[in-house]
Amino acid sequence: MAIVGVMGSGKAEWEALSAPLGKWIAGRGFDLLTGAGLGVMLSTARAFSTTPGRKGRSIGIMPSEAHPVRGFAPLAGYPNPFIDLPILTPLPRKQADTPDDALNRNYVNILTSDVVVALPGSRGTLDEIRLATRFAKPLICIGPADAFDGVPPGTRLVSALEDVYAFVLATLDQIEANAPH
Template identity: 45%
Template sequence: MFQRRKVIGVMGSGTQAHRERVIPLARWIAEHGYDLLTGAGNGVMRTAAEAFVAVAGRTGISIGIVPGQATARGYRPRPGYPNPAIELPVFTHLPLSGKQGQELASRNHLNVLSAQALVILPGGEGTRAEAALAARYRRPAILFGAAREFRSFPEAFERLATLEEVCDWLLGVMR
C-alpha cells in the first residue's frame, strides 16, 4: 500500500547557522525516520542538511527546493544552490526570495506547502515571508528560539525555546 513520506521543513537564515539548535534538531529528524526539507541554501539550510545526512542508518532523505531561472539558454539555478548536502534537489524556475518571498514567483511557496510540519528558526526577510506564507496556508509551524528573536514574525505561531518542546510538538503533528 502507498504511504506518503513524512517531511519536516526547517526554515531559517541563509547566512547564520544557529548550529546549537539546528544540528540536534536535524539529527532528531533523521533518527526518527522523517525526510528533511530546506531551501537548499547556506546558513540554517546547509547546517540542517549536513547534520541530517551525517546520521548513520537514517531512512529519510535531504530535500532542497532550489531557486532558479528559466532563460532562452535553458535553466540556471541560483549561484551557490543546492548546497552539497542536498540529496534530492527540486529545481524550480521560481527565482524570488527575501523581500519578494511572498510573491507568486517565490520558491517559498513550495518550501511551505511541501512539508507536513515546519520548524522556523530566526532569519531575515525570506524567513519572515515563509512564516507569513505558513500562516496564510494554515500549515503546522512553530518558531524555535527565544521570543525576542521573532518580534517581527507572525503572531499566529507558538514560540518554543527548547529542543525537547520542538520534538514533542513534531511528534504530535507527524502522527
C-alpha cells in the same frame, strides 16, 4: 514518509539548534526539506545527512535564474552538498522589494512540508512563517523571541528543542490519524 520543513537564516547556521534538529529528524526516519542554501539550511542538512542509518532524504528547493540554454539554472551556491534530492523551480528567491503575494520558492517550501520548523532568519524566513500561517501548515518557531519580531499573532514560539520534537511528533501523529486508510 513525513516531510519536516526547516526554514531559517541563509547566513547564520544557528548550529546549536539546527544540528541537533537535523540529527533528530534523520533519526526518526523523516524526510528533511530546506531551501538548499547556506546557514540554517546547510547546518541542518549536514547533520541530517551525516546521521548513521538514516532512511529519509534531504530535499532542497532551489531558487533559480533564467538560463539561455536550459531555461532555468540554480543560483550560484545551490544546492549545498548535503542535499540528496535537489528540486529546481522556475521560482526566484523572495526579494525584499517584491510584494508579499509575489510567487517565489517559499511557496514550494511551505506547501510541500507536512510540518514546518522555523529557526531565526531574515525576510525570507518571515515570509515562510507568514505563508505557513496563511496556508494553515503546522508551524513552530524556535529561538530567542526577539529573532521572531513581526511573526503573525499566535505563532507558537519555543526555546527548547524538546518542545519542537514533541510538537512535530504530535502533529504527524494527528495527520496520520486523520489520513484515509
